[in-house]
Amino acid sequence: MISQIFILSSKGDHLIYKDFRGEESKDSINVFYEMVTALSGDQPPVVMSHKGLHFIHARQGGLYWVASTKTNPSPFTIIEFLNRLAALTKDYCGSLSEKSVRMNFALIYELLDEMVDFGYIQTTSTDILKNFIQTEAVSSKPFSLFDLSNVGLFGAETQQSKVAPSVAASRPIMSSRGEQYNSKNHGVLMKADIHGEIKIKCFLPSCSEMRIGLNEELSIGKSQLKGYSSAVRVDECRFHQAVKLDEFDTFRILKVCPSQGEQTVMQYQLCDELPCAPPFQLFPSVEKDYVNRVLIFLKLRCDLPPKSTALNVSITVPVPKGSTSMSQELSSPDQTAELQPKNKALLWEIPRFPGGAQLSALFKVDVPGLSSASLLEVGPVSMSFELPKQTCTGLQIRFLRLSPTQTGLSQRWVRYVTHSDSYTIRI
Amino acid sequence: MPYFGSEEMVKELKRALSNPNVQADRLRYKNYITKVIRYMTQGLDVSALFMDMVKASATVDIAQKKLVYLYMCTYASDKPDLALLAINTLRKDCADPNPMVRGLALRNMCNFRMPGMTEYIEQPIVAGLRDKASYVRRVAVLGCAKMHSLQPNTDIDGTIVNELYALLRDPDPVVVVNCLRALEEILKDEGGVVINKPIAHHLLNRMKDLDSWAQSEVLTFLLRYRPRSDDELFDILSLLDSFLQSAHAHVAVATLRLFLQLASAHPAVQADALLCTSAPLLATCGAASRELRFAGLCHVQQVMRSQPGLFGTHYKRFFCGYSEPTYIKFRKMEILVELVNDENVALVLEELRSYCTDVSPELAQAAIAAIGRIAQTYSEKCLDILTGLLALKQDHITSAVIQMFRDLVWFCPQSTAAVCQTVEACVDSPQDSEGKQALLWLLGEHGDQISSAPYVMEGYIDGLKTELSSAVKMELLTASVKMFLCRPAETQDMLGRLLHYCIEEESDVCVRDRALLCYRLLQRGVEETRKVVTGPKSDPSMSVLTGRQEEPISQWASTFNTLGPLSGCDLCPQTAVISAADQPSSSAEKELLPESTDVTLSSPDDTEEEISLSLGPPLSHETFEKMWLDLEILQRQTMGFPRPRTALDTLQAALQLVKIQTLAFTPGATVPWKAYIYTRSTGTLILAELLQGDQHAPGIDESLVVSVKQQPVNQHAIRGFVSILKGVLGDVW
Numbered sequence A: 001m002i003s004q005i006f007i008l009s010s011k012g013d014h015l016i017y018k019d020f021r022g023e024e025s026k027d028s029i030n031v032f033y034e035m036v037t038a039l040s041g042d043q044p045p046v047v048m049s050h051k052g053l054h055f056i057h058a059r060q061g062g063l064y065w066v067a068s069t070k071t072n073p074s075p076f077t078i079i080e081f082l083n084r085l086a087a088l089t090k091d092y093c094g095s096l097s098e099k100s101v102r103m104n105f106a107l108i109y110e111l112l113d114e115m116v117d118f119g120y121i122q123t124t125s126t127d128i129l130k131n132f133i134q135t136e137a138v139s140s141k142p143f144s145l146f147d148l149s150n151v152g153l154f155g156a157e158t159q160q161s162k163v164a165p166s167v168a169a170s171r172p173i174m175s176s177r178g179e180q181y182n183s184k185n186h187g188v189l190m191k192a193d194i195h196g197e198i199k200i201k202c203f204l205p206s207c208s209e210m211r212i213g214l215n216e217e218l219s220i221g222k223s224q225l226k227g228y229s230s231a232v233r234v235d236e237c238r239f240h241q242a243v244k245l246d247e248f249d250t251f252r253i254l255k256v257c258p259s260q261g262e263q264t265v266m267q268y269q270l271c272d273e274l275p276c277a278p279p280f281q282l283f284p285s286v287e288k289d290y291v292n293r294v295l296i297f298l299k300l301r302c303d304l305p306p307k308s309t310a311l312n313v314s315i316t317v318p319v320p321k322g323s324t325s326m327s328q329e330l331s332s333p334d335q336t337a338e339l340q341p342k343n344k345a346l347l348w349e350i351p352r353f354p355g356g357a358q359l360s361a362l363f364k365v366d367v368p369g370l371s372s373a374s375l376l377e378v379g380p381v382s383m384s385f386e387l388p389k390q391t392c393t394g395l396q397i398r399f400l401r402l403s404p405t406q407t408g409l410s411q412r413w414v415r416y417v418t419h420s421d422s423y424t425i426r427i
Numbered sequence B: 001m002p003y004f005g006s007e008e009m010v011k012e013l014k015r016a017l018s019n020p021n022v023q024a025d026r027l028r029y030k031n032y033i034t035k036v037i038r039y040m041t042q043g044l045d046v047s048a049l050f051m052d053m054v055k056a057s058a059t060v061d062i063a064q065k066k067l068v069y070l071y072m073c074t075y076a077s078d079k080p081d082l083a084l085l086a087i088n089t090l091r092k093d094c095a096d097p098n099p100m101v102r103g104l105a106l107r108n109m110c111n112f113r114m115p116g117m118t119e120y121i122e123q124p125i126v127a128g129l130r131d132k133a134s135y136v137r138r139v140a141v142l143g144c145a146k147m148h149s150l151q152p153n154t155d156i157d158g159t160i161v162n163e164l165y166a167l168l169r170d171p172d173p174v175v176v177v178n179c180l181r182a183l184e185e186i187l188k189d190e191g192g193v194v195i196n197k198p199i200a201h202h203l204l205n206r207m208k209d210l211d212s213w214a215q216s217e218v219l220t221f222l223l224r225y226r227p228r229s230d231d232e233l234f235d236i237l238s239l240l241d242s243f244l245q246s247a248h249a250h251v252a253v254a255t256l257r258l259f260l261q262l263a264s265a266h267p268a269v270q271a272d273a274l275l276c277t278s279a280p281l282l283a284t285c286g287a288a289s290r291e292l293r294f295a296g297l298c299h300v301q302q303v304m305r306s307q308p309g310l311f312g313t314h315y316k317r318f319f320c321g322y323s324e325p326t327y328i329k330f331r332k333m334e335i336l337v338e339l340v341n342d343e344n345v346a347l348v349l350e351e352l353r354s355y356c357t358d359v360s361p362e363l364a365q366a367a368i369a370a371i372g373r374i375a376q377t378y379s380e381k382c383l384d385i386l387t388g389l390l391a392l393k394q395d396h397i398t399s400a401v402i403q404m405f406r407d408l409v410w411f412c413p414q415s416t417a418a419v420c421q422t423v424e425a426c427v428d429s430p431q432d433s434e435g436k437q438a439l440l441w442l443l444g445e446h447g448d449q450i451s452s453a454p455y456v457m458e459g460y461i462d463g464l465k466t467e468l469s470s471a472v473k474m475e476l477l478t479a480s481v482k483m484f485l486c487r488p489a490e491t492q493d494m495l496g497r498l499l500h501y502c503i504e505e506e507s508d509v510c511v512r513d514r515a516l517l518c519y520r521l522l523q524r525g526v527e528e529t530r531k532v533v534t535g536p537k538s539d540p541s542m543s544v545l546t547g548r549q550e551e552p553i554s555q556w557a558s559t560f561n562t563l564g565p566l567s568g569c570d571l572c573p574q575t576a577v578i579s580a581a582d583q584p585s586s587s588a589e590k591e592l593l594p595e596s597t598d599v600t601l602s603s604p605d606d607t608e609e610e611i612s613l614s615l616g617p618p619l620s621h622e623t624f625e626k627m628w629l630d631l632e633i634l635q636r637q638t639m640g641f642p643r644p645r646t647a648l649d650t651l652q653a654a655l656q657l658v659k660i661q662t663l664a665f666t667p668g669a670t671v672p673w674k675a676y677i678y679t680r681s682t683g684t685l686i687l688a689e690l691l692q693g694d695q696h697a698p699g700i701d702e703s704l705v706v707s708v709k710q711q712p713v714n715q716h717a718i719r720g721f722v723s724i725l726k727g728v729l730g731d732v733w
Helices: A028-038 A075-093 A098-103 A105-115 A126-132 A157-163 A372-377 B006-018 B020-024 B026-042 B047-056 B062-075 B080-093 B099-111 B118-129 B134-150 B158-167 B173-186 B197-209 B212-222 B230-245 B249-262 B267-285 B290-306 B312-318 B326-339 B345-355 B361-375 B379-390 B395-411 B413-425 B433-445 B453-462 B470-486 B488-504 B509-523 B526-533 B573-588 B621-630 B648-657 B715-732
Strands: A004-008 A014-019 A047-050 A053-060 A063-069 A169-183 A188-202 A209-214 A236-239 A253-256 A261-271 A280-288 A293-302 A309-318 A325-330 A336-340 A345-354 A358-366 A381-388 A397-403 A415-425 B599-602 B610-614 B635-638 B661-665 B673-681 B684-692 B705-711
Touching: A004 A028, A014 A098, A014 A105, A014 B026, A028 A047, A028 A053, A028 A063, A053 A075, A053 B290, A063 A075, A075 A098, A075 A105, A075 A126, A075 A261, A075 B212, A075 B249, A075 B290, A098 A105, A105 A126, A105 B026, A105 B062, A188 A209, A188 B312, A253 A261, A280 A372, A280 A381, A280 A415, A293 A309, A293 A345, A325 A336, A336 A358, A345 A358, B006 B020, B006 B026, B006 B047, B020 B026, B026 B047, B026 B062, B047 B062, B047 B080, B062 B080, B062 B099, B080 B099, B080 B118, B099 B118, B099 B134, B118 B134, B118 B158, B134 B158, B134 B173, B158 B173, B173 B197, B173 B212, B197 B212, B197 B230, B212 B230, B212 B249, B230 B249, B230 B267, B249 B267, B249 B290, B267 B290, B267 B312, B290 B326, B312 B326, B312 B345, B326 B345, B326 B361, B345 B361, B345 B379, B361 B379, B361 B395, B379 B395, B379 B413, B395 B413, B395 B433, B413 B433, B433 B453, B433 B470, B453 B470, B453 B488, B470 B488, B470 B509, B470 B526, B488 B509, B509 B526, B509 B648, B610 B715, B621 B661, B621 B673, B621 B684, B621 B705, B635 B715, B648 B661, B648 B715, B673 B715, B684 B715, B705 B715
Parallel strands: A169 A415
Antiparallel strands: A004 A014, A004 A063, A047 A053, A053 A063, A169 A188, A188 A261, A209 A253, A209 A397, A236 A261, A280 A293, A293 A358, A309 A345, A309 A381, A325 A358, A336 A345, A381 A415, B599 B610, B610 B673, B635 B705, B661 B673, B673 B684, B684 B705
């Protein structure tokens, strides 16, 4: 059972504090903050104890979401609950930030009051909660149709009618986080790990059944591969407990009655055998130029289809310790590159990278006291990027239907996005 | 955090709340109430507004009601007499036709934590238990538990307990789970709620209706149920089978724990369950939330204690992502070391090799340590990597590699020749004291195989005056004596110089004692010395990896899915390495030096305080300085007398006697005079500074000021430390 729940800003300001059992004084907030800030980077901060009181916390949106307890509960339960609380707050307030929590503190207190009683979790389902929540959300940013990230789902009617005039809309988001490792010698893929999920963000006030059709050729696991078609394959997938799967086996249709808010309908994973080439290929060459200078020549090719574009590509190349300065030759003016001596790395940023294109860059790094062994310190290269309109597995939403057909208009958005999580290339 | 002007603020709010114009305007009124709650959260004392807030509770606006109730629950215990005024409103709300209002009022009334509340809440609770709305019943059931916690020492009300047991059959799932929770608290002294066969089976059948939170809680309650027969057991297990694969990690893990416990007599079933859950566990290890990821990794580690092979094929899941925080990377490396097998060793090593050049020195050293541990099974491959790393010529890498060499030689004697060759070829020497100790140990122990050993050692002896760490000096003494035994001609001269310096000029008592010991041993003759100084050169039986035992599942099943695995094993690889690394030197010196034992002193001025200080591993100057700058001063105290006039080494020796280590001090006559000292006690590290200002300057107190810093904080230890310090300084003076 939970003794207290509090939310702190990164500077330690008290944003929300609720004591469920009256076992501990309010000082425990300060105790927690002192403990968490005193930790060094390599000490695990998730669970900390002070005089029989355990603090479990999660960091979301730059805030500390903390539960304290005197018993020995399941860490998974508490962590998932804190994450759920953060997700709900995001659903209601539109975004997670110190400002939005500050502005909506009355609403969050109300949520907590309904979610937890006497330290026991009562419910976290939006369907039940929305009947009890009376406070209206306050949006921290002015409303804009172009930026839907901060639109609260419930509460302020003004917002809702703006999002979806007359009726509402549902918007599945598909995202996958890729993790890949390449090795240089043969350009072989060492490890690929794709975590994907289908999320639904639903603004529909009333619940009706939604049918989501996925690619028919989708196969799950290794055994199900059929025919010669380029099947879309995932290793394993898991579904939200509300999803009905009776048509999934034959037609690959998910049936779900979405409740308002954001939900993860399906999570899937794919390891190692990618259906397409990894999005980027790097052809590096690292040479010792003459005394005290390293030449790093990087040729980077984007293997996406020509119509796609990768955004916000940034490449981090570790450089030998003691590098002092760098000169660079980049192929276009919108790219930037800088040397970060503190992280002993150089950072090359490309805002837009169209599919099929190839960019190259030459860096000359001055390293006083260079030895041939120093070249070992160059690499592995890591990249981060975002691929809009792209899924690594090839999983697609074939259709999205509401049945029985909603009277009036309902709008649908389907968005695909791939984020890199850890994309590393060995040199 | 109260700040100036808070009283003004409260007054202003009070004026506004009692202003009839404001009260008439609903929106403005509510705004002021919101403001009160905001200040309350920030820690301002707004209890003076209690009366006005009670008035505000009489409203039809539920949102406003909720805010006011929150306020009242917070301050009810401070203002019990005023809170009684609110009870009437609340009791009236308990009879409201709207179930939401009824539930809200009942819940908050039960949350008033003040004496004498029971008589007011008992009747509404009993009525609430029979309410037709499940929302009210949920609240009422937990209300019983709250009522019990208000007066924990009274007798248990049998009728309420019976009613709660009856409510376990309630159609609403949350009511059922709340009943379990309430009974558990009320019957705590009698061992909690009784899970007999009918209740257990009833709960099992309801599992499907419950939401995930309730499921994992019920699974925890079921842990105390013992099935009568194997048939019943397997019925239960097959009923729960699907939950092992639940999409919610907490349900899957709770089910696994139940499986492990119920099937403790059936190892095959346990193994199956572990296999089933390995997929959800692996999924949490890759979860987006890093806290969840960490919890998953810790539990994977637990499972691997019994089934090290279970995750062997999934080794790639434990490769570190570059954006992950360090504590997760450490955990992953630990797991990688554990799951290495013949198939994956090459790829795992290649991956670990790429972490060795990481920006963070801690991470790099941990990666080297991980390779060192794998080297105990796969020595050749690892030695190549470690040797390659030496070429990088970076202090922290060299030091870590040398330390790994020492451990490797100790655990796997067959790699000695290769290591000696590498050490001989290695030109630059480690700079930190741990690395130096490791190198000296290697030179001393295997001096016969390293031809350049005496010359390297001579370098250290020549640089003795600038050496700060006493541990290095002691290691140097032992190593030189060992070297003298195998290569007397080359060593004799420098050993003489070393002993002379350590006996005549060294201020550290421990070093001097060690030097005297060596000197006297040598006086007894070479054979005598050899008998004492040369211990075993290696101890393969201590190898952790090859001799690893698979623990029975019952060893850890009881702490599975609790906070234990997350907080208990806070040994990052770093500390694991150091503890393993301490082994050789200490065992080699066991005969030479009595183990430093803790000294227990009772402080003179109070009798109940007893605190034991110990020296522990020495701190380097850099670590001390870093910690000193990072930590806050916890206590500053004037000693009441000026600093001792005695010679400084006497002072240092006196402090050493009570296990306080002197790190540095300014020379005798300088003003202001400073000394930095440290010690360890019951798990904390205490750092202190002694400061004395100019005694002759007017207006400055001439007594000695001590400032204490500590990590982690333990006030008891500080008090003990200060009183011991006072005693010593007083005596010396």
